[in-house]
Each structure stands twice: as structure tokens, then as C-alpha cells.
Amino acid sequence: MPYVTVKMIEGRSEEQKRALVEKVTAAVSETTGAPTENITVFIEEMSKNHYAVGGVRASDK
Amino acid sequence: MPYVTVKMIEGRSEEQKRALVEKVTAAVSETTGAPTENITVFIEEMSKNHYAVGGVRASDK
Amino acid sequence: MPYVTVKMIEGRSEEQKRALVEKVTAAVSETTGAPTENITVFIEEMSKNHYAVGGVRASDK
Amino acid sequence: MPYVTVKMIEGRSEEQKRALVEKVTAAVSETTGAPTENITVFIEEMSKNHYAVGGVRASDK
Amino acid sequence: MPYVTVKMIEGRSEEQKRALVEKVTAAVSETTGAPTENITVFIEEMSKNHYAVGGVRASDK
Amino acid sequence: MPYVTVKMIEGRSEEQKRALVEKVTAAVSETTGAPTENITVFIEEMSKNHYAVGGVRASDK
Numbered sequence: 001m002p003y004v005t006v007k008m009i010e011g012r013s014e015e016q017k018r019a020l021v022e023k024v025t026a027a028v029s030e031t032t033g034a035p036t037e038n039i040t041v042f043i044e045e046m047s048k049n050h051y052a053v054g055g056v057r058a059s060d061k
Numbered sequence: 062m063p064y065v066t067v068k069m070i071e072g073r074s075e076e077q078k079r080a081l082v083e084k085v086t087a088a089v090s091e092t093t094g095a096p097t098e099n100i101t102v103f104i105e106e107m108s109k110n111h112y113a114v115g116g117v118r119a120s121d122k
Numbered sequence: 123m124p125y126v127t128v129k130m131i132e133g134r135s136e137e138q139k140r141a142l143v144e145k146v147t148a149a150v151s152e153t154t155g156a157p158t159e160n161i162t163v164f165i166e167e168m169s170k171n172h173y174a175v176g177g178v179r180a181s182d183k
Numbered sequence: 184m185p186y187v188t189v190k191m192i193e194g195r196s197e198e199q200k201r202a203l204v205e206k207v208t209a210a211v212s213e214t215t216g217a218p219t220e221n222i223t224v225f226i227e228e229m230s231k232n233h234y235a236v237g238g239v240r241a242s243d244k
Numbered sequence: 245m246p247y248v249t250v251k252m253i254e255g256r257s258e259e260q261k262r263a264l265v266e267k268v269t270a271a272v273s274e275t276t277g278a279p280t281e282n283i284t285v286f287i288e289e290m291s292k293n294h295y296a297v298g299g300v301r302a303s304d305k
Numbered sequence: 306m307p308y309v310t311v312k313m314i315e316g317r318s319e320e321q322k323r324a325l326v327e328k329v330t331a332a333v334s335e336t337t338g339a340p341t342e343n344i345t346v347f348i349e350e351m352s353k354n355h356y357a358v359g360g361v362r363a364s365d366k
Contacts, residue, residue: 001313001356003247004329007103008307012337017232018243020336024309025238027328031321032313036237042190043233049078050104051306054097055086060079062130062173064308065146068225069124069154077153084149085126092142093134110200111226112123115219116208121201125186129347139293140304147299158298164251165294171322172348176341177330182323184252184295187268191246195276203275207248210267214260215252234245261354262365269360280359286312287355 002028003040009058010045017043063089064101070119071106078104124150125162131180132167139165185211186223192241193228200226246272247284253302254289261287307333308345314363315350322348 004024012020021041029036048059065085073081082102090097109120126146134142143163151158170181187207195203204224212219231242248268256264265285273280292303309329317325326346334341353364 003312005310005312006307006333007309008337008339014232016336016338018240020333021235021240022238023332023336024329025235027332028311028325031325031328032317033321034313039237041235041238042229044229045233046103046105049075050106052082052086052102054100055083055102057079057082064129066127066129067124067150068126069156073154077155081150081153084153085146088145088149089128089142092138092145093130094138095130107225107227110197111228113204113208113224115222116205116224118201118204136293140301143296143301144299147296161298163296163299164290166290167294168347168349171319172350174326174330174346176344177327177346179323179326186251188249188251189246189272190248191276191278199275199277203272206271206275207268210271211250211264214264214267215256216260217252258354262362265357265362266360269357283359285357285360286351288351289355 001038002032002034003042004028005042005044007044007046009051010047062099063093063095064103065089066103066105068105068107070112071108123160124154124156125164126150127164127166129166129168131173132169184221185215185217186225187211188225188227190227190229192234193230245282246276246278247286248272249286249288251288251290253295254291306343307337307339308347309333310347310349312349312351314356315352 024041025039028039049057051058085102086100089100110118112119146163147161150161171179173180207224208222211222232240234241268285269283272283293301295302329346330344333344354362356363
């Protein structure tokens with residue numbers, strides 16, 4: 001605890017994802033006081049045809 | 062805001078998904094008063110072997 | 123199936139929520155072909171201090 | 184109702200997933216009193232590079 | 245891992261919830277092979293006015 | 306985009322939550338390259354009787 005889910009469009013590199021979970025974990029630990037080893041991060045990727053703002057999918061723009 | 066997630070079995074066409082996000086966004090805007098451009102829709106697809114009602118997966122029926 | 127989740131700031135009236143689930147269900151049925159009785163809608167409300175865009179919570183603006 | 188989501192690392196066999204949804208459905212029915220046919224189970228798989236505990240992804244260990 | 249979320253209408257007793265997480269954890273452990281201590285269960289309750297099947301909320305039936 | 310959800314036991318102060326969303330947003334922006342204003346953070350709190358590790362709820366320990 002805490003459990004963090006980051007949902008984003010697919011396409012980030014492994015380097016970016018590795019840094020993402022590391023930095024987000026540090027930010028959560030620093031601000032909540034939870035020990036780093038208790039923090040879980042999930043990455044969820046979505047494709048552009050499954051994401052829409054304003055009624056238009058990212059794949060249709 | 063609002064954020065809408067539609068979870069369904071995979072297999073809808075791109076035409077259906079395009080219409081889905083458009084019509085759902087309109088329905089949410091009309092009933093909540095939120096401007097269309099503030100509404101986000103996520104589609105999440107699941108495969109038949111990852112979905113069960115009554116303890117039996119759709120892929121096992 | 124499908125399962126729809128609508129996440130929004132708290133404060134909509136019961137009338138708005140009733141219309142919301144009715145209209146969203148109709149939109150999903152029309153565009154996916156799923157029978158109305160198979161469609162589930164969940165409303166999730168969040169308070170302003172639990173929602174942030176750009177790093178600032180809605181309650182701090 | 185209820186709706187159960189099981190999130191886990193990818194790689195379980197179809198036999199394991201079939202047993203999982205069957206046994207979980209039975210456990211939920213027994214303890215909540217909900218009829219088996221009203222219980223829904225979703226399986227969500229994640230890859231090792233999308234899951235981190237303690238700031239380190241399972242794929243980086 | 246795994247992480248299990250059980251979403252249901254509010255109103256179950258503490259006894260039921262205690263039994264629910266115990267039995268569900270056992271079912272997941274038995275079928276996936278994950279050690280009990282690695283399994284997490286979240287209960288999410290919803291009120292009847294936030295849950296609709298067929299476009300009608302449970303609170304409006 | 307991205308959308309970040311932080312799920313944790315209730316009880317953090319407003320100061321902690323304010324810092325949490327600010328620091329997490331900065332961490333996501335820095336590592337994914339997404340502009341700060343495009344990043345959304347949701348906080349979800351759970352009570353101790355709705356959270357279990359190893360089949361035992363936090364409220365029962």
C-alpha cells in the first residue's frame with residue numbers, strides 16, 4: 001500500500017517505463033510516508049483506437 | 062470529467078467503436094451538463110477466456 | 123456485457139443520474155448491438171480533494 | 184452482482200484460469216449469499232514489464 | 245500478486261466480509277499456486293443509486 | 306494523458322494529498338514527456354475493513 005495505476009497510450013520505451021515506476025514510487029513514498037517496498041505500480045497501456053476525448057478517438061484525429 | 066470506461070468482449074469493428082464513443086459522449090454531456098470536450102472515454106476489451114458469468118468462462122460455453 | 127463505469131465529481135442530482143444511466147445504456151446498446159438488459163452501468167463519484175489535473179486538486183483551485 | 188476482478192501476471196494455463204473462476208465464484212456465493220449465476224469474474228493479465236513493487240519492475244529483477 | 249477486487253452493493257456484515265476475503269484468497273491460492281501471503285483483496289461497495297442493469301438503477305426498481 | 310490512480314488506506318491529511326498529486330504529476334511528466342497539464346491524478350481511499358493481504362483484513366489484525 002499504496003497501489004498506483006498509470007494508464008497511458010502505448011509506445012513508451014522500456015527505459016521510460018523503468019524510470020516512470022521508479023520516480024512515481026519515490027514520489028508516493030516521500031509524500032505518504034509509506035516505505036518504498038510497500039508501494040506497487042501497475043502500467044496499463046491503451047491503443048489509440050480505444051481512447052477518446054470529446055467523442056473522437058485519438059486514432060481518428 | 063466525467064471519465065467513462067466501457068469494458069466488453071473483443072470483436073467490435075472500428076465503425077462500431079467510433080460510434081460508441083461518439084454516442085456515449087453525447088449521452089453523458091446531455092445528462093450531466095459537462096461540455097463534450099471535457100469527457101473522456103476508454104474502451105477496454107477482454108477475451109472470452111477472461112470473462113465468466115456463473116463460474117463458467119465465455120470461452121467454455 | 124458491456125460494463126460501463128462513469129467516474130465524476132460528486133454532486134449530480136438523482137434525476138441526472140437516472141437519466142445518465144438510461145441514456146448511456148441506450149447509446150451502448152444502439153452502437154454495439156448488445157441487448158439493453160445485458161448492459162451494466164456503475165457510477166463512481168469522487169470528491170474535489172481526490173481529483174487533480176496538472177498537479178493541482180479541484181479543491182485547491 | 185458481485186463483480187470480481189482478478190489481476191495477475193500473464194502465464195497461467197487455461198486449466199488454471201478455468202478453475203480460478205469456478206472456485207472464486209463459489210467462494211463469493213458461499214460468503215455473500217449471492218446466487219452463482221449473478222456473479223461475474225474478469226481476469227486481467229499484466230506483463231512483467233508493467234508491474235513493479237518497490238519501484239522495480241518484475242522484468243528488471 | 246494476484247490482486248482481487250470484489251465490487252458489490254453495500255450492506256454485507258463484517259462477518260460476511262471477513263469470510264469473503266478469507267475464502268476468496270484461499271480459492272485464488274489453490275488455483276493459481278500463489279502463496280496466500282502474496283494475495284491482496286479489495287472490497288468496493290456501491291450504493292443502489294449508483295448501479296444499473298438494463299438502464300434502470302437498483303434504487304429505482 | 307496519462308491518468309494516474311493512487312489507491313490507499315484512508316487517513317492521509319490534506320497536506321499529504323496535495324503534495325502527493327503534485328509530486329506524482331511531476332514524476333510522470335518528467336519520465337513520460339507528457340506536459341503537466343495533460344496529467345490527471347485520482348485518489349481512491351479504502352477503509353481498513355475493505356483491504357486484506359493474506360486473507361486477513363487490515364481491520365482484523
